[in-house]
Amino acid sequence: MGGAVSSGRDNNELVDNLVNGHYIRTRKVENVFRALDRADYMTPEARDQAYKDLAWRNGPLHLSSPCIYSEVMEGLELRTGLSFLNVGSGTGYLSTMAGLIIGSTGISHGVENNPAVVEYAVKKLCQFIEKCAALDDFDFCEPKFYCGNGLCLAPLQSGYDRVYCGAACPPDYENYFKNLIKVGGVLVFPLNDTLQQVKRVSEDKWVSRELLNVSFATLHMPHRDLPPDSVRLGQLTLLLSVDSDHEMIPFFFNDNNGRDEQDIQLMVIDTLCPLQCRSGFSKKPKILSGTTIALVTLRQDVKSHLPSNFTSYGALETETQ
Known part of the structure; x- marks a missing residue:
């Protein structure tokens, strides 16, 4: 999905269009979109595509369209001090934006199945920290990226405040993702071709609403020989x-x-x-x-x-x- 708003000539104009299209609705989300130039997370030859409201893919590297990321960031309802888990963290673009909101008292974990993509995300994070002048305006939570299948997380001692899944959830894993969030937590993930926001209101009750119609590739199912708790997070x-x-x-x-x-x-x-x-x-x-x-x-x-x-x-x- 994409093309919901007009292309921009640069990152700020793209953000202007997302605000005018009501995809970005809060100032804190607007600020972090302006702080991260989307082009910096794409390969050099693709920079001319960065400010279009379209998804981008180059081999294993992928960025969702800006309108989807806007809905995700708004739907997560992030704030200072929260813990955040990004399953299918990819280039690290969204994890870095989240880190600018949750701040140094928060925690940001990303899980990515492809080792080359994890290496790319770490490289982009280092470049952001070194070169982004806007970073001085934020209290930043540096994301930590783990390589492994996000469907094989070891049991958590405590759920996360916020969880995002960047690929379509296999139907059999709906409850798996719901149980990654603590009571009071928020999960945003694609399920049955809709981007859904799920809030956990008690130990055994969740409420959900649809945010957007989407089309995502499905998460890679773990190999049958892979232990179900092979990914251990901090x-x-x-x-x-x-x-x-x-x-x-x-x-x-x-x-x-x-x-x-x-x-x-x-x-x-x-x-x-x-x-x-x-x-x-x-x-x-x-x-x-x-x-x-x-x-x-x-x-x-x-x-x-x-x-x-x-x-x-x-x-x-x-x-x-």
Whole structure:
């Protein structure tokens, strides 16, 4: 699908047309579309096609039409601090736009089946970080790309706030995708030739609405010899602080690496020291002085039982051991 709006002479004119056509409806989505020049994610010989409202393909590389990406970005209802999973992340174009909205307290994971496409996405991300002048205007969540089949994700300790699938969902996998989002989360994916927005309203209830008629290639089915949990994503880890006048209260739960509460307390560190943890993490959070922090992996159902003097500063990512 494409051709819903007129072609632009450059990226800004293309965005103007998407706004005038009501495909882009919010300022935050408009801002990230302007920050990323679509041509930068295409091969050099295809740059003259970049500002047309058409899908682009070159071998395994693919970009959906701008009107579809606009509907996806609006339908995801992204905001600061959310976790985002992009299944079929391709060139990384959409993951990078999402990262400009969810910011450095968010998490952005992309899963792509083709190793060459993952390499291309990493290259384009590096070029964006190095050359994009507009990046100074954003608090950016750098996407992390994983190579593997998105239908073979290892069980998640916690669902994602937002999930997008960039290829048509096989009918038998509808519930698989719905269960990737946590309660309150949003899934946008192509199903039965429609782009659908699905919201999880309880553990066993979802509500959906159709956004757009689309035609997507179907996700590659995993090879029968491929383990169903062959793709392991980074953990979603909360950064918590406790006022320095209080003692650290013991944690009475385990994370998925089997650490007990005593082991977790050994990870408590002082902000006057370098912010490090044996698990490691990719982003340096902004912490108020005079606090003590701990890196703890929590299930969603225990967050509500935290002591009242704990404050969540957002999510960090730790490597799966």
